[in-house]
Amino acid sequence: MASLHRVLSLLPLVLLIILSAHLGLEAEARKMHNPTKLFVFGDSYADTGNVRRDVGNSWKQPYGITFPGKPSGRFSDGRVLTDFLAKYLGVRSPVPYRMRNWIPRYMKYGMNFAYGGTGVFDTSAPYPNMTVQIDFFQRLIREKVYNYADLRNSVAFVSVAGNDYSFYLSTNGSVEGAPAFVASVVNQTLKNVARIHGLGVKKIAVSGAQPLGCLPQLTASSSFSRCNSTSNTFATLHNTLLNQGLAKLKEEANDNSSIVLVDLYDSFMSVLNHPSTHNIRNQLRPCCFGVSSQYSCGSVDPETMAKKYTLCDDPKSAFFWDSVHPTQAGWRAVYNNLLATHALQQLQH
Numbered sequence: 001m002a003s004l005h006r007v008l009s010l011l012p013l014v015l016l017i018i019l020s021a022h023l024g025l026e027a028e029a030r031k032m033h034n035p036t037k038l039f040v041f042g043d044s045y046a047d048t049g050n051v052r053r054d055v056g057n058s059w060k061q062p063y064g065i066t067f068p069g070k071p072s073g074r075f076s077d078g079r080v081l082t083d084f085l086a087k088y089l090g091v092r093s094p095v096p097y098r099m100r101n102w103i104p105r106y107m108k109y110g111m112n113f114a115y116g117g118t119g120v121f122d123t124s125a126p127y128p129n130m131t132v133q134i135d136f137f138q139r140l141i142r143e144k145v146y147n148y149a150d151l152r153n154s155v156a157f158v159s160v161a162g163n164d165y166s167f168y169l170s171t172n173g174s175v176e177g178a179p180a181f182v183a184s185v186v187n188q189t190l191k192n193v194a195r196i197h198g199l200g201v202k203k204i205a206v207s208g209a210q211p212l213g214c215l216p217q218l219t220a221s222s223s224f225s226r227c228n229s230t231s232n233t234f235a236t237l238h239n240t241l242l243n244q245g246l247a248k249l250k251e252e253a254n255d256n257s258s259i260v261l262v263d264l265y266d267s268f269m270s271v272l273n274h275p276s277t278h279n280i281r282n283q284l285r286p287c288c289f290g291v292s293s294q295y296s297c298g299s300v301d302p303e304t305m306a307k308k309y310t311l312c313d314d315p316k317s318a319f320f321w322d323s324v325h326p327t328q329a330g331w332r333a334v335y336n337n338l339l340a341t342h343a344l345q346q347l348q349h
Contacts, residue, residue, distance in 0.1 A: 034348060035089045035155045035203065037110035037146070038082075041133045041192070042159025044116030044325060045207065046082045049073025049096040051116045051127065057322075058116060060298035062288060066315055066328050075116050077287065077315040078328030082112060084335040085157055085205070088344055097136055107145065110154060113137060119164035120188040130158075130192050138199060151200030155347050157262075158196070158206045160189050161324075165212065165234065178234055186241040193259065194249055202257045203347045208242055209235040210264040214272060216286040217323040224285040239265055258346040267337040271319060271330070278333035280319050287311065287318040287327055297322035 040046050044058070049072060053059040056073065064071040067078035073096065074080050086093040086109075094110035095103055113133035117125025128136070140146055146154075164185045165178075173181060193204055212218070212235045213228030243261055250259045275283040288297035288311050295308035312318055319330040326334065338344055 037150055037154035038086050038089060038091050038094050039110050039154060039156045040082050040112040040114050041130055042114040043118050043161045043163050044075040045161040046114035046159035047116040048082055048093060048112050050098045057298040062311055075325045076321045076328055081331055084331060089155055117163055120185055121164050123163045123167040134195055148200055154201055155203045156196045156201045158193060162209055162212050182234055182238050190245040205260045205262050205347060207262045207264050208239040210268045211235055215324050216320050219284050235265055260346050267334045270337050271333040282318040286320040286322050287315045288322050
């Protein structure tokens, strides 16, 4: 009888040990499933320093004024969408591909192959389009910088912010031919996503087109008072085709892959239509803008070195930083909106 009492008295301790072990295994399992790397492809909405210092405005004052306090190659006053996505995934913002040999210890967090000004096709920017960016990624896999387990436990972010469309229109592309061109851009984007998936990345976030007609370069003609509905129509067409194509890709993959559309159009419009909710006072007027159409944010007179741009007093109150890109505050508001829609949750499991 005494021995039975002794066994019964030990039961709570045994149960506690079993429960602790179970919780430990669960925590380890969660750790194994959470992404450990982020691979980024695309343009200036995702670039964190790939554009050369001697070429890009992103390396000129006042870019980076909010973070990190000086120009860092980001096309904003501070953090861009890549940084917020990395934070969400719990990883460090991945090192720009151009800097991989300078800070190799950070390659364990992934790699950023995005170059400002590029598209899925060639544009006027002298940088690798997305096909070539994926070539760089594939080369690192061949060189065994990243292995199968790395790829399985990673997320790819694909940014297509509209440089193909700007280039199309600036090279005598017709409005009548635009729908067919939109279809070709989306088709190439889908090929890129399928290729990244085929290399072993099973969690892929693809940005939809933002409301292109609300960018300051198009709203300047109305003194930044209203969006251009025609340009927004093309963005909507892009997103409809992209959404359909991504759904088909996910279905064809048939391997529990997470291929997610990051709906920038709705997120941008949500913030622009309710700016005060995000403490933004200037939703269409950019914080940093050239004094005339000859100049842009960061421009200086080559002879006198006088500034040829105006700068707002408080970047945190503006949604747009320059003629195309959001401020850090703008990106944070967009990111918070994306969180509220639960669009990113599929990337964590």
